[in-house]
Amino acid sequence: MRRTALPLVDPDRCTGCGRCVAACPPHVLWLETEKPNGMGDKHAVLHDEPGCTGCAKCVVVCPFEAVSMVRGR
Ligand code: SF4
Ligand code: SF4
Numbered sequence: 001m002r003r004t005a006l007p008l009v010d011p012d013r014c015t016g017c018g019r020c021v022a023a024c025p026p027h028v029l030w031l032e033t034e035k036p037n038g039m040g041d042k043h044a045v046l047h048d049e050p051g052c053t054g055c056a057k058c059v060v061v062c063p064f065e066a067v068s069m070v071r072g073r
Pocket of ligand 1: 007023024025026027028029046051052053054055056057058059
């Protein structure tokens with residue numbers, strides 16, 4: 001499948017609930033804390049950009065509208 005866009009997480013909206021991580025078929029999202037040693041707020045991060053298929057399931061599943069698909073990245 002040709003990918004046309006990648007997800008962008010807005011850290012101000014993301015609560016770190018992890019739903020997008022669980023919903024991502026190729027498991028390319030994970031939760032990261034803002035500071036080392038597990039300190040600070042958790043946010044979803046796309047850790048494997050080439051592995052993302054652009055399916056947008058993470059956008060659909062996020063209850064806080066924190067993920068948007070961005071074209072041309
Ligand atoms: S667009 Fe699809 S493959 Fe990419 S991070 Fe979101 S759920 Fe995963
Ligand atoms: S589903 Fe939304 S709020 Fe929850 S971790 Fe993913 S981006 Fe953040």
